[in-house]
Amino acid sequence: MVYAIFRNKYSADFHTAAHELNAFLGALNTVILLISSATAAMSITAVQKGNKKLALWLVGITIFMAFLFLINKYFEWGHKIHLGIYPGSELLLKMEQGELLFFGLYYFMTGLHVFHIIVGMIILTVVMVKIKSESINAHDFVLLENGALYWHLVDLIWIFLFPLLYLIT
Amino acid sequence: MENHEHHENQENHITPYSTMLKVLVGLLFLTFITISVTGFHLGAFTVAVALIIACVKGGIVITWFMHLKNETPIFRYMVLGVLLLYVLIIVITFFDYAFR
Numbered sequence: 001m002v003y004a005i006f007r008n009k010y011s012a013d014f015h016t017a018a019h020e021l022n023a024f025l026g027a028l029n030t031v032i033l034l035i036s037s038a039t040a041a042m043s044i045t046a047v048q049k050g051n052k053k054l055a056l057w058l059v060g061i062t063i064f065m066a067f068l069f070l071i072n073k074y075f076e077w078g079h080k081i082h083l084g085i086y087p088g089s090e091l092l093l094k095m096e097q098g099e100l101l102f103f104g105l106y107y108f109m110t111g112l113h114v115f116h117i118i119v120g121m122i123i124l125t126v127v128m129v130k131i132k133s134e135s136i137n138a139h140d141f142v143l144l145e146n147g148a149l150y151w152h153l154v155d156l157i158w159i160f161l162f163p164l165l166y167l168i169t
Numbered sequence: 170m171e172n173h174e175h176h177e178n179q180e181n182h183i184t185p186y187s188t189m190l191k192v193l194v195g196l197l198f199l200t201f202i203t204i205s206v207t208g209f210h211l212g213a214f215t216v217a218v219a220l221i222i223a224c225v226k227g228g229i230v231i232t233w234f235m236h237l238k239n240e241t242p243i244f245r246y247m248v249l250g251v252l253l254l255y256v257l258i259i260v261i262t263f264f265d266y267a268f269r
Contacts, residue, residue: 023204030200038193041184041234048183145236152234159226163219167207 003105003164013098018168020085021106025076026166029069030158036065037155040124040148050138052131059128059144062151066121073114106165113161116154123147182239192233199226 043058084091087107092100127147130136136144203222207215232238237245 027200027204031197034193034196034200037230037234038189038196041192042186042189044236045184045186045189149235152230155234156227156230159230160220160223163203163207163216163223167203167219168216 003109013096014102014168016096017099017102017106018165020080020083021166022076022079023166025072026162029072030162032065032069032072033155033158036062036069037152039065040151044141044145044148047131047136047141047144048138052134052137055131055144056128059124059131063121063124063128066117066124069117070114073110109161109165113154113157116157120147120151120154123150182236184233184236184239188233192229196226196229199229 039058046055
């Protein structure tokens, strides 16, 4: 909502600022999240079919992908901060109003998303432990289903964040 | 993951691995399209096209990954209703801002 209004008001500044973002890293993270979402969905199939080993592998891959996403984000943010673009930095305060707003929204929206990723990783780790101890099995897999649902939500949010922040140049 | 095919039995509510893989390929393809389209400089349409593709991708995720396909119609209408409400809130607030 806030994004929509400021984008409307300062569209030129938003364009300049979005050029600063690395669309390649963003695209890579999109691919990573889509794959992790697919493995999360397939892990439900595996548990339903009683294939415990495969289910563990699939949830494990999902968590690993989430980890890759975070590493990617670390380098992306690290580069921005290296360039002097971080909340409250001098360079940022000298920029146009719209660019300032864009980076503010960028850090807020991606930051909140990263927080969800970390929460998702914790949930999926719990799920993995429970699959291992067989308290999640072919007859009772509600926790896995909800964990996967949460993970798809995180993916869903990124599907919208990616074009809004990275591709609007 | 080599032994996918051996477990391919079509029971109710179990989505086969192959479906998930096809969905994944579709999503990756749409991502590729979004990135290419935004390179064309269509002006204001770029954002619209990117958002429409994002909506399609979101729909695919909800339908297959989130298993909405296997739910009863009432759930489908509820999800649709909530999403419409969300869009409506954004649009109305935007109008309020635009014509102030």
